[in-house]
Amino acid sequence: MNNIVTAQELKTKGMSALNERAKKFSETFITIHGEKSFAVLTMDQYNYLRECELDAALKESEADLAKGKFKVKSVEKHIKDLKNV
Numbered sequence: 001m002n003n004i005v006t007a008q009e010l011k012t013k014g015m016s017a018l019n020e021r022a023k024k025f026s027e028t029f030i031t032i033h034g035e036k037s038f039a040v041l042t043m044d045q046y047n048y049l050r051e052c053e054l055d056a057a058l059k060e061s062e063a064d065l066a067k068g069k070f071k072v073k074s075v076e077k078h079i080k081d082l083k084n085v
Contacts (some may be wrong), residue, residue: 007032 001026005017012031018040021028026045030038041049064070075082 004036005030007037008033 001021001024003021005021005028006040009017018028020044022040026042028040029036030040
């Protein structure tokens, strides 16, 4: 068994097609007409990737602070600037 499920298999087997693969793989790909169209992740894998994204964002923010790439302004000014983007 591999980590690919066709849309047709998903239609006929439903969640059991994904559950079978989740026992062996951290992600499963759903194909439509032979092309990978969607990736289904286990919650463990999703949480790991989300944590990596948040860690990268924190490092980027820390680097911006160290370089002085920030502005100090009021909440009102910040909201006004956001609305004008």
